[in-house]
Every structure is written in structure tokens, then in C-alpha cells.
Amino acid sequence: MSAASTGTGWDTSLRRGLLLFVAMFVMIVMVGMVQGTASMLLILTQATAYALIALGLNIQWGYGGLFNFAIMGFLMVGGASTVFLSYPVNTAFWDSDGPMLLGRALVALLIGLGLVMLARQSRRIGISGRIRTALIVLAWFAGYVIYRSQIDPAAAYIESTAGFIGGLGLHPVLGWAFGGLVSAVIAFFVGRISLGLRTDYLAIATIGISEIIRALIKNMDWLTRGTMTVSPMPWPTPLPQELRALGFTIQDSFIIARLGFLALTALILVGMFFFVQRAYGGPWGRMMRAIRDNHIAAASMGKNVTGRQLELFVLGSILMGIGGAILATFTQIFDPSGYQPINHTFMIWVMVIVGGAGNNWGVVLGAFLIYIVWVISDPLAQLIFVNLSVLTQELGWGAIPEIDSRALQMRVFVLGVVITIALRYAPRGILPETVRREA
Amino acid sequence: MDELIFFINRVLISGTVLGSIYALGAIGITLIFGILRFAHFAHGDMMTMGAFIAFVLAGVLASAGIVTPLPTGVVVLPVAMVLAAIIALGIDKSFYAPLRQRGARPVTLLIASIGVTLMIQGVIRLIFGSGTRSFFADETKDIFRIDMSWAGAQRPISVTEPQVIMFVVTALLVVALHLFLTRSRLGKAMRAMADNADLAQVSGINTALVVRVTWVIAGSLACVAGTMLALDVALMPDLAFNIVLPIFAAAIVGGLGHAYGAIVGGFLIAFAETLAVFNWTAVLRPLNAVLPEGMALPPNLSLVPTEYKLTVAFIILVITLLARPTGIFKGAST
């Protein structure tokens, strides 16, 4: 790790990595023995999806030094996209006037955007300065009013007749890809407008954007059913109940179904991992490192810094969108109220920082470790509380109330402690980025 | 006339209440940014923590059987502020100061403040559970109704006792802060350090002391803001986590590092939110009498639906960051 061990640096870091992965494997096996194979597979599958998301953040933060606090937003976008593509078709909607009303709303939206574009072009006819700004603001307002005048009745109509627009009934894997695609498009626009900001402003801007996305998805009931949630989402692999119909026991059906899902998810993670790893080892990665470590020098060498950063931002967000889609499919429910910055933005950050920003192996390791810590904090705290409660009862102070909900909160605290310790004692993570010598 | 009263109740009073809370929170964020140069994300949770401290103290007072003319939450405020300031100092010493000494970048401190957020939230929920509590479980919230019948209105202007106290306390604190920053040696040293930290050090200013004063001010104002919010609405563990972004928006709109900007920004964001969700039909209804048949105003004429109220702040935040990250007051300072 230190500069003194340069000669054997790579060997020791490899050994360290192997040891840590073995330790993680042992932890997983222990969880499996305590909680049962089915729960272990549940945890593993979700951890795999989180690893994919963490990999996405590593591309942005570890490779590019881009601060993204909008992870939750991208996970929601991924989830909502896969709902749209893979949820069964809602014939009640397609048979109603809904599509026509939505079409009108779309036209209204385009007219609104057209107005804005026109206002922006007003310089050509000699309007500039404050007047032009006022014109643009006015155009935005007019566009907003026009759009609202069409979308509000459409939304009300759809919500009262068909509930929501439903899905297209396509294969869930297509839904995941679509999640990645929509995330990419949103990331492109978000990146275009905000990547020029200073790091801390970028953090605040992205967290704001993330909250805007959440508010939209949560309240556009006609599109996402909002707080009424969408379920059950179809799986790409056989569901437990399908296996049970084939004659498996309840226990086995869960294990096999989750194994199948895990295998698919792991395949995607491995594929993405090697793609990212190879790209970063090549000339593209070299350029990215140069940009991250020295903006000015890279820019003066004629590198298109902003363009490259946008690339990283979009690429990372694709992985986040896919990961978010996988999570929604796996839990079979899309619940916009279930998304919280703590679980879906900050936890990913803890994974990347603890694992080692800039090192894909470290980040994957960090994702698994943190997710397992996150999950087992609850039962562990419960155990501690139950024992403490016995003690307080013996002391005559009475039992501790609401142990369940309190224990659940323990994991938030543990997450905070973990990141604090990591920043203090291992700021580069448990598997730090190995400095590559550029030949 | 009733329409005007409705407007006063719904916009002026609500906006001022919210603005006071935002302003007090934003001052802390902006001072910390000015002195320590990082975005302190845990500020919302410092507010929540302050509110819970006041809540516990109020409980102690109540169980001691002490009855006060003012709401107990207000009576215990000075003590709660002191405790909150001490905790803020402790948080800095244990989590931020070691990183600063290592010469960590501002981003690292920002991430550390996320860690602090998680820890405070965890502790609060561990101790208090995640339910909603009220300061007014055992006492009544007095409501003042100012009769406006002399002006021909049927409705009164109504404002609650905590709201009135909030206006007074906020005004007093803002004046006190102003005097501190412009008249006192330490206050000027604080402005000096926000202006040019290196030169402040070279001048022999005790920068460690200035940092401590900053945390004391930020911590105690956060305690007031959190308690006020809890008195006005209710006490929840994620009380201020939801408003930390509007508060950041306020600080950024006012220009990070500028205390007066933060105050203006706080009221600006608050009124923007309140006005955006205000139903204009309620005020414009008399127009229905003059409008031609069939052109009556729709029952709900607000700029954005109520469920998007907080989103207004986020949008202002993002637009400000993109258009003028240094805030809307050019050349303003501290």
C-alpha cells in the first residue's frame, strides 16, 4: 500500500484482495447457515445488483472524479422503465380514450418545447439581453401551461378509468436494457447542464435532481401508479410458484428460482465488470485518469475534458439504471415511496469509498460487504436489544419498547459509523486503486 | 376582503414561518461553508437533533410539574441551544477536525458529513423510534384570532402562539447575528476568515477559535430552527432531512458564505414554495361575477400541485446552481 513496498506492491495487494474475498465468502456462508439458503440467495442477488450499481458509481467517481448524488433517481428511472416495458399490457387503457389524450399531451409538450426553442432563437431577430431572457422565461411558462392543460385531464381520465397505462408485456431483460437506455438519456441531459459545476455544487445539484425525479415518479400515477405500487412484476427466470407447479417443494422452489435469477444477474455483473475493466486498462482509461488527476494539463493537451466526463457520467448511469431495474424486478414490486436517499444513494457511496474508489475489484467487494453488513445489522441489533431488554427488566426498568423498529434503524447508524471509520483510517478503501505506471 | 385575509393566512403567515426556519438553517450552512469550505449535509439532522433535545427538556420540565405561560418547547430553548452547540463542537472535533488536519479535500468532508447524517439519524431513531411526536401532547397550542370585521371581513386573521414567538425569536436572532458580525472582534474575525483564511491566519487570528464559534452559532441556530419546525408542525426523526435541500437552496440562492444572503434566500425559497402551491381561485373568485358565463375560474388554479411543493425549492436550487452558482447578489459579502 505504501510507497515503500513498491517492489512487492502488486503481489501484496493481490494477496490482500484474495484474502478479503475469501473473508467475504466465509461471511456469506455464515449468513447462509444462520438464515437459511433461501435468504442467503436473496441477499446475494440483491448484493449483486448493488455491485453493478456501485460499479456505475465507480466509473463516475473513481474514474472521473464526478460527484453523483442522484443514484436514487437513476435506480427509480430504471425501475419505472422496466415496469413500462415488462409489466403485462393493460387493455383497459389501450381500449379507452387514454392513448389519444396522451397523444394530445405529447403534442402539447412538443409545442411548448417549440416555443422555448423559438424564444431562444430570438437573438436572430435582434432581441437580446434582458428582453430575450424574459422571453425565454415567458416561453417556458407558456409551454408549461399548455402542457398542463392537456396532461392534467389525460392523467385524471386514465387514473379514473384504467388506473395506469400498464406495460408492454415484453421480456424483463429487455426492460432492464430499457432502464439502462432511459437512464443514459436522462444522464446525458443532467450531465450536459451540470458537469461544469464545482464538485460540492455538483453534489447538491444532483441530489436536487434526484429528488425532482422522485417527486415526478411518485406523483405521476397515470404512468407509474405512484404510491399505489405496481406488482407483481414478471421475472425473466422461473418464479417460485411456477416451479412449485412443476412439483418442487416450497423450500426448493425458492432456492432454485433465486439461484436462476442470481445466475442471470451475476452473468450481467461479470460481463459489465470485464468490459469496464478492459476499457479502463486501455488507452481510454489512461486518458480518463489523466483528466481526473490533472484537468488543466489534460485540457491543454487538447483533450475534450467535458466530453469525456459526459461519457463517464452516462456510462455509469446506464449501470445504475440496469441495477435499479433488476432490483425492482427481483422484489417483484415497484414502490416509489420505498426509495430513500439513505438506502439508494448514500449506501452506494459507502460501498465505493469502503471498497476503494478507482478499483473495480474493491468496489465489488465493498458492495457485497456493505450490503451484508446492512442486512445483518438488523438481526444483530435485535439480538443485542432482546438481551438488553432482559437486563433492564431484571433491573426493574421494564422492557425496551418497539425493539423491532429500533433494531431496523441500527443499520443506518452502522452505515454512518462504517463510512466515518473508513474516511478516517482507510481513506482510499480496503482495496485501494493500484497506481498504474504509465509507460 | 375575505379573500385578502385568506391570502394573508395562507401565504404571508405560512411563508414567513417557513422562511424563518429556512433562514435560520441556511445561516448555519452558509457560515460553515464560508469558514470551513465544505457543504455540511448533516445540517438538517442537527436541526432534528436540536428539536429532540428541546423535546426531552420540555418533557423533563413537564414531569417536574412546572407550568409556564409560554409553550415549554420555547422555555427550554436556551438550554437546548447550549446543548446543541456543545454537540456540534463535539461532532466537529471527532469527525471533521481530524480530516481537516490531514488536509482532506472539501469533498471528503462532505462525504464525512453524510456519515454524520447517518449516525445522527440512526441514534435519534434508536432512542425515539420512528414515529411522530408533538410538543403539544399535554398543552394546548394557543391560536390568536385577529378579528377583522371592522374591515368587512368575516374570517379572522389567525396565527398560532408558536408562530408569533417564532417571528420574534427569528428577528431577535438575526439582529443579534448582525451585531455580532459587524461590531464584535470575534464576529469580524469570522468575516475575515470567510473572506481570506490564509490572511486571517497570518494576521494572528486564532482560527481554531473562529471555527469553534462557527459551530456554536450554526449548532444553536439549527436547534432553534428545528424546534420551531417541530412546534409548528410535528416532531419526526426525518423532520429536517426533507428540508435540508430547501435550506441548501436558500444558502446557494443567497450566495454560499454570505450570512445576509442566506436570510434573504430562506424567505425567497419559502415564499416561492408557498406561492407556487397557492390556489389563486380562492383570491380571484370575485372575478367570477364579472367574467362572462362559461368562463368561470377553475376550482383549482395553482401553479403546481401541492404534492410538488418541495420540488419548487429543488428546481430553484438547480436553476440557481446552473445559472448563477455564486448566488443572486453580486458583490454581496458575508
Next chain:
Amino acid sequence: MALIELKHVVGGYGGAPILNGVDIAIEQSDIGVIVGPNGAGKSTTLKAIFGLLKVMGGTITFAGEEITNSLPDRLVPKGLSFVPQEKNVFTSMTVEENLEMGAFTRTDDFSDTMGWVYQMFPILREKRRQPAGELSGGQRQMVAMGRALMSKPRLLMLDEPSAGLSPRYVIEIFETIVKINGEGVGILMVEQNARQALAFASRGFVLANGQNRFTGTGQELIADPEVARSFLGG
């Protein structure tokens, strides 16, 4: 006894040392001038005295007391003051507030010191309610020097006080420095206008690569043909 004395000071910013053994000694009655090529470590020497970087070897004594690696908030009360080369005023604060900040470490009444500074720089009295950021370059330099004088220093250190000023202001600043010295304040300054500064210096130090190359009175250095050829541009 020398007012300030550096003995073989070695120091830098964390990497390889920038100062490789600097020796400087001046009395309270002296005007000491440090000259040398760009990057020689002149500014670094002043910063080392003022505790703004880590001194790894050698000693610094002030009035007989060792002050190696002491921080500014300890040094200012002892009687040292420093005017950095750049960003040396609080731009958002008024001239008077700038001066007050210079007196931060004082607990006594400093109104007479402020009167003394205003007497030295009459223009500052006129502009005392104006933000320092609105002043011209030369006036800012005066604010910076005034701020440093507010602690009533025994040693005033200046980093290139004449940098970027018009020739008229350069002469005015140098005259003021001589005047301040005449009131019993030792001066240690870095200058690019080497020949002009050495002319009124009682002690001159030529630094190159973080080491003393020549030491003597100002006149001796100007007269030395080798100094003139290598460092004063012929």
C-alpha cells in the same frame, strides 16, 4: 543580539526541501533585503519564519527566543508581522476593519496605533469606510502594510511590496518602509526591484536554490561585480 536569526534553515512543502540551509541575521535597526532569481526560495524563507511551512532542520530565533515552527497566532504577539505578496487584504471588509484585524491579538486599546498608521498613510483615513477590495493596487498595499503594523511589530516582513505597482508608487512604498524602520521597526523584505531595494538596505542576502550565495550590506552587494553580473542584470 540579532533581532531575527536563521541558522541553516532547511524546509519545504512536504516534498523535497526548497530551503537547503538559509542563514539570515538582522538587527532591529536594519532593513534586510532578500533578492535572488525566481523560485530561489525567497518567499519560502519568509513563510518558514512565519510558521507557514514545516522547518525540517536548523533554527530560527527571534530576540533570543527560539521560534522554529511556531504558528502565527503565537508569533504576532511576540512582535512579528508579515505582509504576503498576494491576496493581502480582506477585500470584503472596510479599510478600518482590515486594520482592526491586524490588531486581533492585542487586548489593549489600539486607537493610537491606528492613528499612527493613518498618519503613515493619510489616504487610508479618507477611505476608512470603503471596502478594501475597491481600492487601487497601491492603496491595497498600504492597507496590507497598515494591517501588519497594527500589532506594533518589532519585525515587519514584506514579500515583494512593490510588485505590480507603478514607478511612482514604488518609490512611495520604499520611502514609507524607510520611515517605518526609522520608527524602530526592523524590516525583512523580499524584492524583485533588487538594485533599487539594495540601495537602501543595511543588510542584503542573495539566495539561489534555497541557499545563501552572497551576504553583505546593500552597498557591498551592489558593488560586488559577481552579484551584479549574475543577479542584478549586469
